[in-house]
Amino acid sequence: MQFAMLRWVVQIIEVAGGRWTIWYEDVGRWNAFAVIGFTAIAGLALLGTLIVTTSRRGGLKSPWSQRRRKKSLLLRQWKNLFTSDGKLRDSVTFLKNVRSGGVDHDIRHEVWPFLLGIYDLNSSDVERNRIGKQKRKEYKNLRKKCRNFFKAGDINGVKIKDAVIGSRESNDGCISFMPENELEAKQSISIEGEQSDDPEKLLLDSDIGIVEKENSDITHVDTKSLDSDSEEEFPVIYTPTVEETELQNVKISHKRDSSKIAEDFTIWQRIIRLDAIRANGEWITYSPSQAAISEGIAYKHAEEVGLKDYKHLQPCRIFHAARLVAVLEAYTVYDSEIGYCQGMSDLLAPIISVMEEDHEAFWCFVGFMSKARHNFRLDEVGIQRQLKIVSRIIKFKDAHLYNHLEMLQAQDCFFVYRMVVVLFRRELTFAQTLTMWEAMWADQAAIRAGIGKSWGLIRLRAPPTEDLLLYAIAASVLQKRKTIIERSISMDEIISECNSMAGQLDEWKLLDDAYDLVVRFHHKIS
Structure with a gap:
C-alpha cells in the first residue's frame, strides 16, 4: 500500500486524560529533531509578534484601539454591585468598568454622586439617605443667602471700575494680565451664541465681560502621601477629599466680609444670567423629562431667580437657564473666593441635564469644581501648572514636534488653553x-479611595491619575503633529488648528492614547 512506502505508520491513537497521544513506528531520531525544529520556529514567530506590537506603542497606537470597546455600565450590572444594606461589593471593579466603558445614561444620576465624592464608595443606604437630607438643607440655606444678597444689593448702583484698573479685559469674562498672543488664545473660550439685548448687560457691548474681583492669594491645601508602603507598584499622591476641600472652601469664604461678598454677588449674578440665557440646547435629546417641561413651570422658575429676556426661548431652555442661575448663584456664595467666571456654565450644563434635583446638581458641581476651581483663579497658577504638564508630555513623547513648537515660541502650549479651562467641553x-x-x-x-496596587492589574497597567484629561489633551495635539509641523508657522495658526478639532475627535481613541501616555510617562510627570 501507498502508506507503507512512507516508512512510518500510526500504530496507536488513543485518548488519554483528554489529550491525543500518538506513537510512530520507525521514526527514530528524525521525529524528535522535527518536533524541536517546529517548536523553535513557533517561538521565533511569537517573539517577532511581540517586537512589532511593542514598536507600535511608540507611535501612539494603543492596543486598546485594536480591541472591542467594553459596553457601558448598565442598570442590571449597577444593581448587582450592591449588598443587601446598599454597600458596593467591589469599588475597584466598579471604577474600572466606568473607566473602560462609561456609564449608561439612564443610571448616570445614581452613579455620578459616587464618582464625584458626594457619597463615599463604602457608604450604605442609611448613610447616603442621611447625607442626602443634610446636603438638601445646606443647599436650601445657600439659596436663602442668594435671595438676601439680591434684596440687599443695589444692582444698578454697583461700581466695577476699580475691579479693572491696570488690567486687561478679555471676553471670557475674567480679568487678565497676560500678553497679547496669550489673551487671544484665552478669548477662544468665550461663550458662543446669541447676545442678550438686556440694557444692563455688564460691559458686554463689545463682547467684553468682567466677572470677578477676587483675592488671588488663595491658599493651596497641602498634599501628602496617603500610603507609606514603599512596595506599592503605583504610588498614589494624596489629594484632599471632596469633604476636606469643601471644608477648606467654606472656611475661606466665611473669612471674607459679607458686604464685599454681596457687592461681588451682584456682579456675578448679572453675568450668570446672561450666560444662562445664551446656553445652547445640545442637552435636550439626553433629558426627555426636562425637555417636556411646561411653559408655566418654566416661567415660574425663571421668575424665582429673576431671569430676564427669556420669552424668545423654548420652555425647556428657559427652565434650563433658570436652573443654571440657581445653582451657579449658590456656588458663588459657597465659594466666594472663586465666585463666577464665564466657562463655569459650560461645566454645569451637562450636570443639571443629568441631575434633575437642584441640590443634587449643586453638590455634584461642587465635587467637580473641587479640582476644576483652580482653572478660574485670577492668578492662573492652576492653568499654568496644567499647561506645563501638557508641554512636558509632548516633549517626552515627540521631540521633533516639541522643537517645532519651540521655534514658534509655543512650547508653553497656550494654544490648548480652552481645552484645559473647560475640560474639552x-x-x-x-x-x-x-x-x-x-x-x-x-x-x-x-x-480618593487610596486605590493603587490593585488598580495596577488593569490592562496596559495604566495607574489612576489626577491628570488624565491633560494626557488626553496632549494626545489630541500629538494626533495633529503632522499638520502642525507642516502647516503651522505661528501661534495663531496652531490655535486655529486646535479649535478646528471641535466635532472631529473620537473620545475613545483619545482615552486609548491618553492611557498609553500615562503608562509611559506618569513616573516622569508626577
Whole structure:
C-alpha cells in the first residue's frame, strides 16, 4: 500500500486524560529533531509578534484601539454591585468598568454622586439617605443667602471700575494680565451664541465681560502621601477629599466680609444670567423629562431667580437657564473666593441635564469644581501648572514636534488653553464629553479611595491619575503633529488648528492614547 512506502505508520491513537497521544513506528531520531525544529520556529514567530506590537506603542497606537470597546455600565450590572444594606461589593471593579466603558445614561444620576465624592464608595443606604437630607438643607440655606444678597444689593448702583484698573479685559469674562498672543488664545473660550439685548448687560457691548474681583492669594491645601508602603507598584499622591476641600472652601469664604461678598454677588449674578440665557440646547435629546417641561413651570422658575429676556426661548431652555442661575448663584456664595467666571456654565450644563434635583446638581458641581476651581483663579497658577504638564508630555513623547513648537515660541502650549479651562467641553460633543469626564472622575475617585496596587492589574497597567484629561489633551495635539509641523508657522495658526478639532475627535481613541501616555510617562510627570 501507498502508506507503507512512507516508512512510518500510526500504530496507536488513543485518548488519554483528554489529550491525543500518538506513537510512530520507525521514526527514530528524525521525529524528535522535527518536533524541536517546529517548536523553535513557533517561538521565533511569537517573539517577532511581540517586537512589532511593542514598536507600535511608540507611535501612539494603543492596543486598546485594536480591541472591542467594553459596553457601558448598565442598570442590571449597577444593581448587582450592591449588598443587601446598599454597600458596593467591589469599588475597584466598579471604577474600572466606568473607566473602560462609561456609564449608561439612564443610571448616570445614581452613579455620578459616587464618582464625584458626594457619597463615599463604602457608604450604605442609611448613610447616603442621611447625607442626602443634610446636603438638601445646606443647599436650601445657600439659596436663602442668594435671595438676601439680591434684596440687599443695589444692582444698578454697583461700581466695577476699580475691579479693572491696570488690567486687561478679555471676553471670557475674567480679568487678565497676560500678553497679547496669550489673551487671544484665552478669548477662544468665550461663550458662543446669541447676545442678550438686556440694557444692563455688564460691559458686554463689545463682547467684553468682567466677572470677578477676587483675592488671588488663595491658599493651596497641602498634599501628602496617603500610603507609606514603599512596595506599592503605583504610588498614589494624596489629594484632599471632596469633604476636606469643601471644608477648606467654606472656611475661606466665611473669612471674607459679607458686604464685599454681596457687592461681588451682584456682579456675578448679572453675568450668570446672561450666560444662562445664551446656553445652547445640545442637552435636550439626553433629558426627555426636562425637555417636556411646561411653559408655566418654566416661567415660574425663571421668575424665582429673576431671569430676564427669556420669552424668545423654548420652555425647556428657559427652565434650563433658570436652573443654571440657581445653582451657579449658590456656588458663588459657597465659594466666594472663586465666585463666577464665564466657562463655569459650560461645566454645569451637562450636570443639571443629568441631575434633575437642584441640590443634587449643586453638590455634584461642587465635587467637580473641587479640582476644576483652580482653572478660574485670577492668578492662573492652576492653568499654568496644567499647561506645563501638557508641554512636558509632548516633549517626552515627540521631540521633533516639541522643537517645532519651540521655534514658534509655543512650547508653553497656550494654544490648548480652552481645552484645559473647560475640560474639552468645546471640542467634544455632549455625549463624548460625559464619557471623557466619567473616565476622569473614575481616576479621581480611585485616588480618593487610596486605590493603587490593585488598580495596577488593569490592562496596559495604566495607574489612576489626577491628570488624565491633560494626557488626553496632549494626545489630541500629538494626533495633529503632522499638520502642525507642516502647516503651522505661528501661534495663531496652531490655535486655529486646535479649535478646528471641535466635532472631529473620537473620545475613545483619545482615552486609548491618553492611557498609553500615562503608562509611559506618569513616573516622569508626577
